[in-house]
Amino acid sequence: MNNKICPVCSSTNLEDCFPDYSGTCIASNFKTVENASLKIKICTECGLIFNSKGIRAEGSNFYLKEKFKPRAALTFFNKSKKVSRTELNFKKLNELVDLNTKRSLLELGAGKGDFLKYFCSKINDWEINALEPNMGQRDLLSINEISKVYQTPYNELDLLPKKFDLIISFSVIEHVNNPLDFLQWQAKHLAEGGTIFIEVPNFSMIPGDFFCIDHLTKMTKYSLENLAIRAGLTIENIVEDKVPLYAALKKDPTKKINTNPYAQNLKIINKNTEICSSFFDSFTDMYLKKNSESKYAIFGCSTLGRMTPKYCNVPLSDIACYIDEDSSHQEKDVFGIPIYNRSAIKKLGITDVFIAVSPLYIDAVIAKLSEENVNLHYPKLS
Numbered sequence: 001m002n003n004k005i006c007p008v009c010s011s012t013n014l015e016d017c018f019p020d021y022s023g024t025c026i027a028s029n030f031k032t033v034e035n036a037s038l039k040i041k042i043c044t045e046c047g048l049i050f051n052s053k054g055i056r057a058e059g060s061n062f063y064l065k066e067k068f069k070p071r072a073a074l075t076f077f078n079k080s081k082k083v084s085r086t087e088l089n090f091k092k093l094n095e096l097v098d099l100n101t102k103r104s105l106l107e108l109g110a111g112k113g114d115f116l117k118y119f120c121s122k123i124n125d126w127e128i129n130a131l132e133p134n135m136g137q138r139d140l141l142s143i144n145e146i147s148k149v150y151q152t153p154y155n156e157l158d159l160l161p162k163k164f165d166l167i168i169s170f171s172v173i174e175h176v177n178n179p180l181d182f183l184q185w186q187a188k189h190l191a192e193g194g195t196i197f198i199e200v201p202n203f204s205m206i207p208g209d210f211f212c213i214d215h216l217t218k219m220t221k222y223s224l225e226n227l228a229i230r231a232g233l234t235i236e237n238i239v240e241d242k243v244p245l246y247a248a249l250k251k252d253p254t255k256k257i258n259t260n261p262y263a264q265n266l267k268i269i270n271k272n273t274e275i276c277s278s279f280f281d282s283f284t285d286m287y288l289k290k291n292s293e294s295k296y297a298i299f300g301c302s303t304l305g306r307m308t309p310k311y312c313n314v315p316l317s318d319i320a321c322y323i324d325e326d327s328s329h330q331e332k333d334v335f336g337i338p339i340y341n342r343s344a345i346k347k348l349g350i351t352d353v354f355i356a357v358s359p360l361y362i363d364a365v366i367a368k369l370s371e372e373n374v375n376l377h378y379p380k381l382s
């Protein structure tokens with residue numbers, strides 16, 4: 001595939017963005033991908049922010065590998081209690097879409113069927129369909145409530161004989177090579193009066209998403225609005241809920257003029273570039289002051305936390321451990337560096353902790369760690 005053209009509008013007017021990087025990268029399931037390349041670009045004609053390299057050439061084959069087998073849904077946090085991602089997705093769907101007027105559903109990228117099972121436990125008498133080219137389909141086949149499982153990528157399926165009242169996808173559109181084609185396919189399969197419901201990680205809230213190798217589109221609210229118009233859809237409802245962005249779309253036969261979200265998206269790129277660079281500068285500063293007593297830990301196993309020592313070219317043997325209190329990280333190490341909880345600071349005699357968490361949470365982590373007898377390092381963000 002030609003990586004010099006925009007996958008949505010075929011323009012060759014592309015601008016390079018941060019970071020021009022090759023080496024170890026992180027996938028959306030936090031698995032390591034070696035010898036990968038990031039060539040993030042913004043299209044000046046349609047505003048799309050995309051990785052022209054990454055796993056684009058591999059396409060959906062990337063997800064057929066054993067290590068990308070769908071896992072159980074991750075835990076998500078809100079202020080007071082733990083809420084599973086499935087519960088949160090259902091809650092938002094129920095808030096933004098009138099489910100009383102609909103009866104058939106297709107989930108694209110249904111994984112192991114966690115969402116569909118939850119949906120059927122709340123709502124009865126719907127016709128449930130699932131599409132999942134990945135290994136999760138084995139689990140889907142055993143769920144009684146699902147009447148049909150399509151086992152190929154959406155773009156290898158011809159026009160299906162039926163249309164659906166509701167087509168949903170959670171964290172899928174950012175993975176496909178052409179997000180416009182993905183929406184157009186859905187528009188074709190949407191029944192009259194039907195709704196497309198999408199959840200996507202909101203790039204404007206996740207600076208570290210620059211480094212996520214299989215998020216081929218860095219999706220923003222502005223891009224989604226533009227793609228919707230191009231696909232003959234309109235956005236009925238859109239909610240930015242910290243990291244996830246939720247949108248309900250419906251068909252719109254009126255011809256709208258395409259907007260170009262280039263300027264808004266460029267602002268987001270510049271802000272995220274500044275944030276990532278501040279994190280890396282702060283980490284390098286800490287490392288330059290290294291002495292014989294120094295013992296380093298990195299707080300946070302997000303993509304940013306994982307990429308920091310790699311991007312800054314610091315030997316991994318100089319990091320004693322990662323610290324993370326989010327139980328959704330099911331593995332025990334990052335690049336062979338163990339992940340421990342906070343008590344490791346005292347036990348291992350850590351002298352310096354680098355805080356690598358989203359700017360949304362940084363103040364809370366600083367407050368928590370200030371009880372520990374360590375030097376804290378983090379960027380001063382404006």
Ligand SMILES: [Zn+2]
Binds near residue numbers: 044047
């Ligand atoms: Zn374009």
